[in-house]
Amino acid sequence: MYKYISKRLLMLIPILLGVVFIVFFIMSFTPGNPGRIALGMNAPQEAVDKYNQEVGYDRPFLVKYADYVIHAVTGDFGKSYRSNKPVFSELLPRFPKTLLIVTLTICVIGLVGIPLGILSAIKQYSVADVSVTVFAMVLAAIPQFWFALLLILAFSLRLGLLPSFGSGSLAHYILPVLAMGLPGSAGVMRMTRSTMLESIREDYVRTARAKGVPENVVIWKHALKNALLPVITMMGMSFGLSLGGTVMIEQIFGIQGIGKLMILSIVAKDQPMVMACTVFLATLFCLIMLIVDLLYAFIDPRVKAQFVK
Amino acid sequence: MSDQKLLEIKNLRVVYETDEAVAKAVNGVSLTLNKREVLGILGETGAGKTTTALSILRLLPQYTGKVTEGEILYNGKDLLKLSSGEMQAIRGEMISMIFQDPMSSLNPVMTVGDQIKEALFYHNESKYSSERIRQRVDEILELVGIPSARKNNYPHQFSGGMKQRIVIAIALACDPELLIADEPTTALDVTIQAQVLRMMKELKEKTGASMILITHDLGIVAKMCDNVAVMYAGEIIESGSVWDIFENKAHHPYTNGLFASLPNLNIDSKRLNPIGGLMPDPAHLPPGCKFHPRCPRRSDVCKIEAPEVFAMSPTHRIKCRLFGEKEDGLL
Amino acid sequence: MDGLRERSRLGEFWRRFKKNKPAVAGLAVIILFTLAAVSADFICDYDLQVIGQHPVVRLQPPSAEHWFGTDGFGRDLFARIVFGARVSLSIGFGAALISVFVGGILGAASAYYGGRADNIIMRILDVFMAIPGMLLLLAIVAAFGTGLDKMMLAISVISVPGFARIIRSVILTISGQEFIKAAKACGSGDLRIILRHILPNAMGPIIVNFSMSIAGLILVGAGLSFLGMGIQPPNPEWGAMLSEAIPYISDAPHLILFPGFALLICSLSMNLIGDGMRDALDPRLKN
Numbered sequence: 039m040y041k042y043i044s045k046r047l048l049m050l051i052p053i054l055l056g057v058v059f060i061v062f063f064i065m066s067f068t069p070g071n072p073g074r075i076a077l078g079m080n081a082p083q084e085a086v087d088k089y090n091q092e093v094g095y096d097r098p099f100l101v102k103y104a105d106y107v108i109h110a111v112t113g114d115f116g117k118s119y120r121s122n123k124p125v126f127s128e129l130l131p132r133f134p135k136t137l138l139i140v141t142l143t144i145c146v147i148g149l150v151g152i153p154l155g156i157l158s159a160i161k162q163y164s165v166a167d168v169s170v171t172v173f174a175m176v177l178a179a180i181p182q183f184w185f186a187l188l189l190i191l192a193f194s195l196r197l198g199l200l201p202s203f204g205s206g207s208l209a210h211y212i213l214p215v216l217a218m219g220l221p222g223s224a225g226v227m228r229m230t231r232s233t234m235l236e237s238i239r240e241d242y243v244r245t246a247r248a249k250g251v252p253e254n255v256v257i258w259k260h261a262l263k264n265a266l267l268p269v270i271t272m273m274g275m276s277f278g279l280s281l282g283g284t285v286m287i288e289q290i291f292g293i294q295g296i297g298k299l300m301i302l303s304i305v306a307k308d309q310p311m312v313m314a315c316t317v318f319l320a321t322l323f324c325l326i327m328l329i330v331d332l333l334y335a336f337i338d339p340r341v342k343a344q345f346v347k
Numbered sequence: 348m349s350d351q352k353l354l355e356i357k358n359l360r361v362v363y364e365t366d367e368a369v370a371k372a373v374n375g376v377s378l379t380l381n382k383r384e385v386l387g388i389l390g391e392t393g394a395g396k397t398t399t400a401l402s403i404l405r406l407l408p409q410y411t412g413k414v415t416e417g418e419i420l421y422n423g424k425d426l427l428k429l430s431s432g433e434m435q436a437i438r439g440e441m442i443s444m445i446f447q448d449p450m451s452s453l454n455p456v457m458t459v460g461d462q463i464k465e466a467l468f469y470h471n472e473s474k475y476s477s478e479r480i481r482q483r484v485d486e487i488l489e490l491v492g493i494p495s496a497r498k499n500n501y502p503h504q505f506s507g508g509m510k511q512r513i514v515i516a517i518a519l520a521c522d523p524e525l526l527i528a529d530e531p532t533t534a535l536d537v538t539i540q541a542q543v544l545r546m547m548k549e550l551k552e553k554t555g556a557s558m559i560l561i562t563h564d565l566g567i568v569a570k571m572c573d574n575v576a577v578m579y580a581g582e583i584i585e586s587g588s589v590w591d592i593f594e595n596k597a598h599h600p601y602t603n604g605l606f607a608s609l610p611n612l613n614i615d616s617k618r619l620n621p622i623g624g625l626m627p628d629p630a631h632l633p634p635g636c637k638f639h640p641r642c643p644r645r646s647d648v649c650k651i652e653a654p655e656v657f658a659m660s661p662t663h664r665i666k667c668r669l670f671g672e673k674e675d676g677l678l
Numbered sequence: 679m680d681g682l683r684e685r686s687r688l689g690e691f692w693r694r695f696k697k698n699k700p701a702v703a704g705l706a707v708i709i710l711f712t713l714a715a716v717s718a719d720f721i722c723d724y725d726l727q728v729i730g731q732h733p734v735v736r737l738q739p740p741s742a743e744h745w746f747g748t749d750g751f752g753r754d755l756f757a758r759i760v761f762g763a764r765v766s767l768s769i770g771f772g773a774a775l776i777s778v779f780v781g782g783i784l785g786a787a788s789a790y791y792g793g794r795a796d797n798i799i800m801r802i803l804d805v806f807m808a809i810p811g812m813l814l815l816l817a818i819v820a821a822f823g824t825g826l827d828k829m830m831l832a833i834s835v836i837s838v839p840g841f842a843r844i845i846r847s848v849i850l851t852i853s854g855q856e857f858i859k860a861a862k863a864c865g866s867g868d869l870r871i872i873l874r875h876i877l878p879n880a881m882g883p884i885i886v887n888f889s890m891s892i893a894g895l896i897l898v899g900a901g902l903s904f905l906g907m908g909i910q911p912p913n914p915e916w917g918a919m920l921s922e923a924i925p926y927i928s929d930a931p932h933l934i935l936f937p938g939f940a941l942l943i944c945s946l947s948m949n950l951i952g953d954g955m956r957d958a959l960d961p962r963l964k965n
Contacts, residue, residue, distance in 0.1 A: 056805030061814075163410065179946035181897045183904045184920055184938035187927065195928045239408070241451040247406055248446075249466035249517055250439030251433065263456050282812025286901055290924075295694040300813070301905060303819040316817050320809045327808075337454055339501040 039342075042335070046328050055107065057320045058313075062103050065309050071095055075119045075307055106313075115317075116310035120303070124312040129296060133318075135205055136295035139214055139287065140280045146219025146224050147276050152269060154223075155230025159265075160257055162235065170227060177224035181284045188215035190290075203292040214291045218283050222276050229272045233265040240264070267338060278323045296342035352420075353525060353557050354380040354403070359417035361398050361407065361581075368630040374399040374581035374637075375417075380525070380574075385558045387572035387589075389565070389605070393626050395581035396561045397447070400527045404444055405434050419475070421525075440470040443518040445528040449510035449535075453502040459513045460484050461500025466520040483520070487546075491516045491546065508539035515547065522554055529561045544571065565609060569593060574662070579603050580637040581625055587663035597659055599667045600642050636668070644669060694958035701954020704947035711944055715763040722757035729753065729912045737930045746936045749919070750926055751912075758914040759940050765915045766944060769830055770896035776834035777895075778888045781841025788842065789849035790872075800813065800846075803839040811836040819907045829908050833898055837891060846949065847881045852876050882959045890952030893945035898940055916941050 072095050073086035090096050094105060109116070115125045158170035193213060194202035201210050236262050237243060246260045247253075285297035292298075296315055303311035335342040361373035366556055373395040380386045382411055388396045401407050403419055405426065419426045421442065426434065443466075446452040454462060467480045475483070485495035491512040493505075502510055511531065518526060531547065532540040548571060560571055568575055569589065576586040577599065585592070585599040592602065624641035627633055628637035639649040649668060657670040695701060714721065722728065734753030740747045746755035788799040805813070818832040852858065853876060861871050899915030902908035909915035911922060916937040923933035 053802075053805055053808050056802070057808055060809065061817055064814075064817050064821045069823070127805060175949065176942075176946065179893060179942055179949055181900055181917075181938065181941050181945070183901055183917070184934070184941060187920065187924070188935050188938070191927060191931055191934060215768055226443055241446060241448060242454040243447060244406055245452045245462075245514070246454065246465070246519065248404055248434050248438055248444045249520070250437070250443075250469050251465055252435055252469065255469075260454050260457075264454070278810040279812075282810040282815075284897065285812055285816065286905060289905060300816060301907075304816060304907070307820070312817060312820055316813050319813055324808050340503045343501075343503060 039335075043332065046331065049280055050324055050328065054317075054321060057324075058107060058110065058317055059103060061313055061316045061320075062106060063099075066099055066102075067308055070307050070308055072119050072309070076122065094115060097161050097255055110317075115314045116250060118303075118308055118311045120306050120308045120311065125311050128311070129299065129314055129318060132253050132294055132296050132299055135293055136281075136284055136288070136297060139218070139284050139293065139295065140277065142211060142215040142275060143218040143222060143280045143283075147223045147280075148217055148273060150220065151223035151226030152230050152266075155227045155269075156234055156257070156262065158227070158231045159234035159238065170231070174224045174227040174231075177221050178228070182218055182221050182223050182283050185221055186213070186287060186290045189213045189217050205291075205293045205295075210291070210293070213278060214287045214293065217290075218280055222280060222283075226269060226272055226276065230265065233268050234261060236288055237261045237265040247310055263337065266335060270337075271331055277326045281319045281323055351382045351423065352379055353384075354402070355418075355420040355449075356399070357418040357420070359399065359402060359419065360415045361395070361402055362413055362415055363398075363411045363629075364413060365411060370629040371632055372412075372581055372629050373402065374632070376578070376581070376583055377453045377582060378576050378586065380557055380559060382524075382557055384574060385553055385560060387565065387568040387574045388559060388561045389568055389575055390578035391563060391626055393629070394578040396578055397529050398581075399578075400444065400529050400559065402562055403527060404438055404442060406438075406444075436470070439466045439518075439523070440521045441523055442525045442527065443521070443523040444510075445515055445518045445526065445531045447530040447533055449514050452514050453510055455502055458499050458501055459505070460488075461519050463487060463498070463513070463517050466517055470521045487516045487520050488513075490519070490550065503655070508535050508543060511535060511539075511543055512546070515543070515668075519550060519554065522556070522557055525549070525559070526556050527559045527561070530563070531560075532567070533562075533564075547571075547673055565605065577605070580632060582637060582666065583628065584607045584638065584666045585664065587659070588667070589664035591660065595659070595663060597663075597665065597670060599638075599665050600644050600669070601638050602642075604643075643658055691958050693955050698926065698954040698957060700950045701958075704950030705952070707943060707946055707947040708951065711763050711947075712767060714760050715767050718760045718764055719758050724757075724761065727754040727757035728761050728914050737926060737931070742934055743895075747930065747932045749923065749930075749933055753912075755919075755936055758919060759916070759936055761914040761921065762916045762937065762940065763944070765826065765909055765913070766896050766900060766941070768826065769833065769899035770892040770944075772830045773837065773899070774892045774896045776830065777837040777841045777891070778845075778884065780796065780834065780882065781838045784838065784842040784843050785845030785847075786849055789846045796846075799842070803815060803842055806836075806839045811898070812901070815902060816905075816907060819902065824908060824910055826909060829899060829902060833895055833902075836898075837882070837895060841887065841891070842958065844887050845880070845884060848880050852879045872937040886952065886956045886959055889948065889955055893948035893952070896945055896948070 071086070071090055072083070072093055073089035077086055077089060087096075094102065097105070108117070113126075117123060118125050120126060121128060148237060154170045154173070158167045161167050190202040190213060193200045200212050201207070202213060204210055238257070240261075242264075243256060243261050246256045251260070284295060285300055287293070288295045288297040289301055296319065300315040302308075303315065356376055356378050358517060359373055359376045360371070363370040363372055376395070376399055378386065380387075388399065390396050398407070398412070401412070402414055403421075407413070414427055417427075421437070425501070426437070429437070450509075451452065455461065463484045464480060467475070467483055471480070484498055488495045488498055493509060493512055493516070497505075502513070505513065511534070515531070520529075528543070528547065532543050535543060544567065558571075560567070562568060572589050573585070574588050575592045576583045578584070578603050585602050587595070592598075598606075601622070604620075607620040622641055627637060627640065633650075635651045636642070636649040636654050639645045642649065646668070654666050654668045655671070656664050656666045659665050659670065718724075730753065732748070734752060735744070735748050736750055736752040738744055738748040738752075743917055744754050744756065747761060749755055749758070749858060784799055784803070788796045802841055814836050815832050816894035819828070822828050822832070856870060858875055861875055866874070899908060900915070900920075903915045904921045906918075906921065909918050919937040920934060923930070923937070
């Protein structure tokens with residue numbers, strides 16, 4: 039098991055190098071240069087050139103990429119053009135807020151999506167099933183940012199129940215998390231329903247029934263455990279989607295997380311900061327998908343068997 | 348052998364309803380199984396054998412499979428009228444089933460020990476301690492010839508034959524009175540087939556259970572069964588003791604066809620004689636005798652009127668017009 | 679003969695699709711939206727109603743004159759939504775077409791050449807898929823700037839890897855089937871096999887995935903504009919309109935409701951069509 043984890047961690051390295059390359063490549067097309075941004079529009083051209091030379095901006099692309107990677111390995115991701123401070127000194131303090139939103143969102147997705155999907159499957163063709171299917175259909179089509187505005191309109195402005203701006207208390211997180219979690223749960227709901235319907239019809243579920251296992255145990259133990267495997271992968275993918283979605287949600291709800299920092303940095307053409315945000319969140323996503331794979335192995339002994347030998 | 352009735356099925360009819368069509372899978376099956384007896388149900392794929400078996404345990408596919416008519420009396424009680432709780436108490440405890448495909452019949456994410464333990468755990472009338480249940484799991488594994496040390500392994504770690512032994516172990520865990528084996532060896536290699544069959548026969552003797560053995564293999568019937576019912580298109584077209592079926596001369600044309608399609612080592616023939624044609628689509632059964640489109644001895648009446656069942660002897664019954672006159676002659 | 683078989687296959691597909699009422703409703707809605715988008719210039723006046731500012735009639739609720747009311751600049755919301763359909767539908771269909779084309783070439787190449795080429799293409803796509811889509815999209819927009827064409831390309835970049843994978847697996851599944859082996863055994867050439875056997879059979883799943891992806895791409899485009907990284911005001915785009923409406927959220931909620939419903943109905947309809955096509959193509963997938 040440890041061998042597998044370390045092997046998977048090693049496999050992350052080329053992926054991350056690729057991620058950095060792609061983002062670095064894209065960002066290299068950003069118009070403007072760091073000297074101009076740091077020194078302002080009125081600075082003399084010589085000063086700008088000197089600054090660019092100091093930060094190594096005028097070197098060839100691949101050299102800059104290699105340089106970035108070498109520094110990144112030692113934990114140095116460069117300085118923000120905007121604040122001239124190391125990017126992580128600005129990024130890391132914002133991380134807990136983003137992590138909280140995304141984690142809570144995943145919880146909502148799981149807690150809403152999985153039970154409703156199961157209900158829908160075990161009561162196939164019932165009113166509950168049809169309602170859940172329609173509900174999931176609408177949720178899947180709803181734009182998150184619009185849903186966020188509707189929630190604000192209803193719960194903050196009309197009912198005055200919940201705050202709509204800032205991140206002072208846990209209550210501040212309720213609307214943002216619902217705005218992302220409910221639309222996000224649609225996919226999990228539909229996936230759970232279909233995998234559950236499939237596994238309920240499996241031979242081993244019939245075997246369980248034939249040996250007189252009570253129906254609720256058949257569903258919750260035999261069918262569910264097998265049906266959950268693809269759902270877990272989907273939850274991992276939802277994590278990636280939420281990391282992207284948090285950009286919009288933090289913007290709408292005025293939460294000072296990494297998403298908001300990213301928008302701020304894009305507008306300010308703060309290339310090192312945009313790089314750092316993207317690479318940081320992509321790394322996080324890769325780690326989550328790794329955990330998903332490990333969870334797979336934990337649940338399904340067949341997967342485990344593949345790498346134990 | 349006592350002649351006490353354990354199971355009696357009366358005029359069972361089962362349909363599968365889908366969006367497109369209604370398939371009549373079982374059409375008025377009646378049969379009797381006495382205690383300690385082995386009844387073979389013989390027939391081609393799609394004859395309704397498995398459907399009959401699943402109806403006994405009330406495990407027909409939800410929403411599509413429906414019993415439309417008939418009674419299934421088990422020790423005099425109609426299983427079809429029991430509540431789902433009562434039925435659950437009977438499954439595994441008194442009637443259990445061995446399924447056709449051992450590859451997919453075991454839960455891939457549970458150890459085999461746990462899967463056997465479950466059957467015991469939910470039928471624990473004697474309030475055995477968990478220690479006693481664990482012992483019983485070991486016993487039953489050893490009984491089917493698997494070292495008890497392997498109880499913590501998962502299904503994928505076993506070969507096909509061993510998986511089938513585990514499926515059998517699950518079925519036998521609670522010492523059921525009735526064991527339904529649905530083509531228990533079809534998915535196995537020929538060499539393993541013999542082993543599994545021999546083991547099943549021994550275990551049956553040891554536990555004193557009755558058995559319904561579903562198969563399309565005449566050899567297995569001859570080896571294992573006391574009585575035989577031949578099914579075709581959801582009906583029993585011939586039934587009798589093994590002697591009636593294998594030694595008697597008078598047979599339903601379909602049964603004759605089954606025997607003719609076997610290779611006969613005593614007669615030098617160039618090729619086998621399969622029955623021409625296919626089993627009718629259960630959604631569009633032919634009128635009259637359901638076998639008439641394939642029957643070499645059909646007459647015009649067969650196309651219109653369904654035949655009655657004629658008794659050849661106290662045990663031997665054939666559902667074919669050909670034997671009507673004979674019976675008249677006897678009387 | 680072949681033409682007849684093709685037609686009857688399409689006919690069978692259409693017969694099954696027609697039975698699915700929600701899908702037919704979705705199709706009707708999308709046809710309506712498309713007609714509105716195409717004939718937008720005849721429905722309303724772009725300069726006068728869509729970008730012309732009329733401070734006198736600002737923030738008016740829906741009325742006979744302004745069906746959906748007016749926005750903070752006194753622009754007619756209905757006219758803006760009609761023109762917005764043009765943008766959203768072009769982004770959805772445009773990006774999906776580009777993705778299916780590029781993804782199709784990559785996936786087909788991967789499946790066809792196999793081995794090393796397959797490995798390289800798939801590993802590169804893995805890297806793209808390791809970056810959360812919205813973030814990659816923002817990085818691209820940050821570097822290349824905004825505008826309809828750039829947006830379409832940027833959105834395609836994030837949806838190509840998914841398409842490539844699906845098309846690769848569709849083609850691998852088909853080429854593994856017996857009738858392809860049979861065709862090979864009969865001595866059919868590679869090109870003939872691809873054109874006569876693989877492509878016709880791959881078309882179904884590809885078209886289904888194409889139609890199922892459009893709704894998501896429309897929403898991504900609207901989200902990008904909502905963040906101010908897509909279509910720029912004063913151009914009418916549903917996401918951008920929502921973002922402009924935020925300051926008026928309590929005074930004029932109709933500014934939030936109408937563009938949002940337009941987005942919701944549009945993406946819901948596309949999803950219904952996609953589901954309907956999937957079920958019509960392969961009834962076995964339906965539960």
